[in-house]
Amino acid sequence: MAKHILSVLVENHAGVLSRVAGLFSRRGFNIDSLAVGVTENPEVSRMTIVVDGDEHTVEQVSKQLNKLIDVIKIKRLDKHESISRELALIKVSANAATRSEIVQLVEIFRAKIVDVSKSTLTIEASGSEDKVTALEDLLKPFGIREVVRTGVIAIERGNRIIKVTNNEESDSNGKDVL
Amino acid sequence: MKMTGAEAIIKALEAENVDTVFGYPGAAISPFYDALLDSGIKHILTRNEQGAAHAANGYARVTGKAGVCVATSGPGATNLITGIANSYMDSVPIIAITGQVRSDMIGTDAFQEADITGATAPFSKHNYLVKKAEELPRIIKEAFHIATTGRPGPVVIDIPVDVQNAVIDFRYPEHIDIKGYKPTIKGHPGQIRKAAAAIHAAKRPVICAGGGLITADASGEMLELAERRSIPVVTTLMGIGSIPSDHPLHFGMVGTHGSQTANYVLHHADLVVILGARVGDRAIGAASTLAKKAKIIHIDIDPAEIGKNIDVTVPVVGDLKHVLRDLLELVETGDSAEWLETAADVRRKNSRKTEREADGGPAGCSTDACGRGAVGMQAADTEYVNPKYLLSILSDYLPEEAVVTTEVGQNQIWAANNYRVRKPKTFITSGGLGTMGYGLPSAIGAKVGRPGSTVVVISGDGSFQMSMQELGTMKQYDIDVKIVLFNNRRLGMVRELQLTRHGGRYSQVFLDSNPDFVALAAAYGFRGERISSDVLVPEALRRMTASRGPYILECMVDPMEPTL
Numbered sequence: 001m002a003k004h005i006l007s008v009l010v011e012n013h014a015g016v017l018s019r020v021a022g023l024f025s026r027r028g029f030n031i032d033s034l035a036v037g038v039t040e041n042p043e044v045s046r047m048t049i050v051v052d053g054d055e056h057t058v059e060q061v062s063k064q065l066n067k068l069i070d071v072i073k074i075k076r077l078d079k080h081e082s083i084s085r086e087l088a089l090i091k092v093s094a095n096a097a098t099r100s101e102i103v104q105l106v107e108i109f110r111a112k113i114v115d116v117s118k119s120t121l122t123i124e125a126s127g128s129e130d131k132v133t134a135l136e137d138l139l140k141p142f143g144i145r146e147v148v149r150t151g152v153i154a155i156e157r158g159n160r161i162i163k164v165t166n167n168e169e170s171d172s173n174g175k176d177v178l
Numbered sequence: 179m180k181m182t183g184a185e186a187i188i189k190a191l192e193a194e195n196v197d198t199v200f201g202y203p204g205a206a207i208s209p210f211y212d213a214l215l216d217s218g219i220k221h222i223l224t225r226n227e228q229g230a231a232h233a234a235n236g237y238a239r240v241t242g243k244a245g246v247c248v249a250t251s252g253p254g255a256t257n258l259i260t261g262i263a264n265s266y267m268d269s270v271p272i273i274a275i276t277g278q279v280r281s282d283m284i285g286t287d288a289f290q291e292a293d294i295t296g297a298t299a300p301f302s303k304h305n306y307l308v309k310k311a312e313e314l315p316r317i318i319k320e321a322f323h324i325a326t327t328g329r330p331g332p333v334v335i336d337i338p339v340d341v342q343n344a345v346i347d348f349r350y351p352e353h354i355d356i357k358g359y360k361p362t363i364k365g366h367p368g369q370i371r372k373a374a375a376a377i378h379a380a381k382r383p384v385i386c387a388g389g390g391l392i393t394a395d396a397s398g399e400m401l402e403l404a405e406r407r408s409i410p411v412v413t414t415l416m417g418i419g420s421i422p423s424d425h426p427l428h429f430g431m432v433g434t435h436g437s438q439t440a441n442y443v444l445h446h447a448d449l450v451v452i453l454g455a456r457v458g459d460r461a462i463g464a465a466s467t468l469a470k471k472a473k474i475i476h477i478d479i480d481p482a483e484i485g486k487n488i489d490v491t492v493p494v495v496g497d498l499k500h501v502l503r504d505l506l507e508l509v510e511t512g513d514s515a516e517w518l519e520t521a522a523d524v525r526r527k528n529s530r531k532t533e534r535e536a537d538g539g540p541a542g543c544s545t546d547a548c549g550r551g552a553v554g555m556q557a558a559d560t561e562y563v564n565p566k567y568l569l570s571i572l573s574d575y576l577p578e579e580a581v582v583t584t585e586v587g588q589n590q591i592w593a594a595n596n597y598r599v600r601k602p603k604t605f606i607t608s609g610g611l612g613t614m615g616y617g618l619p620s621a622i623g624a625k626v627g628r629p630g631s632t633v634v635v636i637s638g639d640g641s642f643q644m645s646m647q648e649l650g651t652m653k654q655y656d657i658d659v660k661i662v663l664f665n666n667r668r669l670g671m672v673r674e675l676q677l678t679r680h681g682g683r684y685s686q687v688f689l690d691s692n693p694d695f696v697a698l699a700a701a702y703g704f705r706g707e708r709i710s711s712d713v714l715v716p717e718a719l720r721r722m723t724a725s726r727g728p729y730i731l732e733c734m735v736d737p738m739e740p741t742l
Contacts, residue, residue: 026300056485060482063486070358
């Protein structure tokens with residue numbers, strides 16, 4: 001089992017998220033994370049879906065997603081050819097004795113303290129999923145009170161973009177099912 | 179042109195050349211029904227919305243056009259669901275139009291409110307909740323396009339009652355462009371070349387013909403390919419009709435309820451050419467072992483079906499008619515005489531075996547002799563009617579283009595294995611969902627779609643009673659459907675399963691208090707007859723097919739009659 005990132009362009013209207021989510025549950029696919037937001041074209045939204053599964057599963061996920069009329073385009077992002085980021089807000093217990101140690105950790109991770117109280121620090125951290133997870137692990141001994149993570153978003157490196165036009169899946173016609 | 183949303187729906191249906199809709203009125207769809215009065219579109223009032231959905235399916239399967247069914251919100255819409263799911267599993271284009279509560283009431287659990295777009299998402303090709311009346315023309319145009327192109331399927335259009343009443347300026351779009359929907363029609367030339375090479379290299383090829391061939395109108399191309407290389411053809415349940423049953427290259431239906439010969443041929447091949455079939459578990463059970471033994475060419479319009487249930491050597495995505503035509507350009511004449519002889523031998527052995535078993539007993543057909551003029555079958559004076567015998571001679575009493583629909587259960591498998599099908603689109607059955615209660619309403623839809631053809635439904639006493647209220651529809655519109663009702667006073671398929679899997683502990687399979695079906699026919703003003711011996715079958719079939727108007731031929735069947 002490995003994690004795969006799918007960048008999915010969908011029509012930006014009601015019901016699309018439930019179609020996508022429903023498809024995952026009824027076909028027995030596991031979503032690791034799912035992030036949705038509008039694109040540069042207000043009629044189109046992008047879903048970044050992290051799928052847990054083997055090659056066969058991910059191929060089926062892509063094909064079944066492609067069958068949804070509201071799904072315009074799907075691209076599997078290569079780990080090395082794309083940049084992925086996740087944002088996390090982490091509320092951790094802190095007192096006079098532990099505060100400075102936590103601040104140091106936050107600096108090492110180039111994260112930010114965004115809220116302070118007598119008993120807590122709230123940290124904003126962004127970066128690759130691994131980096132955010134590493135910070136979370138290091139903060140655990142201090143007592144994590146709450147974690148909010150956005151799920152991964154990703155974009156291709158260089159000048160490549162995923163456009164609405166030229167649906168690759170239908171053009172490739174069988175090539176990619178090999 | 180200014181008109182209401184309801185009138186716009188009618189106008190759009192007219193623009194899509196819809197001549198008939200099947201439906202059932204109610205409050206949330208009442209503006210549509212009011213507008214319908216001023217239209218030339220014929221409406222068939224079924225006795226339950228499920229009947230409307232199945233009738234639309236039957237209509238679509240014999241005409242190739244989209245079938246249309248209409249229901250009100252809430253229970254009307256939910257009653258359609260089985261028919262929608264059935265159409266989805268069998269890739270049949272139907273449009274289901276449902277009324278919905280007023281837009282501002284949606285989500286309040288209003289009277290007769292049900293989230294039908296949510297409910298049908300898993301088994302509709304697409305669905306719409308229409309928010310603004312202005313969207314109606316585009317949505318209906320899109321719905322018909324989506325339902326009938328690519329891999330066909332059901333599309334649901336849910337229309338709130340206020341949207342039906344709103345006044346709009348109607349213009350039906352000529353073109354539509356759906357960004358996320360561009361089915362692949364032409365096959366990839368490189369893949370087709372590989373397919374041709376694999377066919378040339380094969381020593382023991384077999385064609386597995388699925389329902390997609392019939393949908394794509396590509397049965398002729400498939401036959402040409404089979405004949406050019408002398409390739410044996412086996413079919414799936416949905417593929418029945420793609421090759422005439424008595425064609426020398428036809429080796430029967432594969433699967434758990436198919437013939438031994440067909441399964442032998444499939445599993446001993448070195449190349450399996452799967453055409454428009456989704457490799458369902460009932461058809462090709464041991465898909466993984468099959469793929470280890472043989473090369474697989476899989477041609478389908480739906481890329482998601484390729485590689486889903488079986489590993490494929492040569493995948494080709496595209497419309498079968500196009501792909502097969504391109505493939506035929508490359509395939510040279512040749513044969514694999516030895517392999518064909520082996521297959522024919524297996525067929526001969528299997529049919530002899532069943533004849534021997536039948537010796538002394540009632541005339542028996544076999545799944546292997548089946549559909550081939552019923553070797554050794556003759557009428558005997560028996561206590562019961564042998565359904566396999568009746569079905570094996572039924573085609574003698576029917577013109578070539580007669581349509582036979584079936585219910586689900588033993589009657590379906592008896593028909594699939596024994597009725598001699600001569601043309602595509604003349605054998606209509608619920609394949610994927612296995613819907614009891616499908617046969618009668620789908621026969622009604624088939625008769626409406628092809629009024630010139632004789633339509634016979636092969637029925638069992640269990641399934642028949644799931645939709646027998648549709649006799650009222652037949653009476654109201656004088657829809658001439660002949661009903662062959664095999665009455666074994668059992669849910670026979672389940673009974674058999676309980677015998678083989680549960681040691682004969684029969685649980686809830688007894689229908690001993692069936693009504694008098696001949697009297698039931700009479701209650702509707704139909705003719706009817708009950709027979710309980712094979713010797714009576716030929717005359718009874720002659721009387722039924724010669725009579726005008728609906729007819730129930732009730733055949734008493736041995737409760738222990740096996741499926742195969």
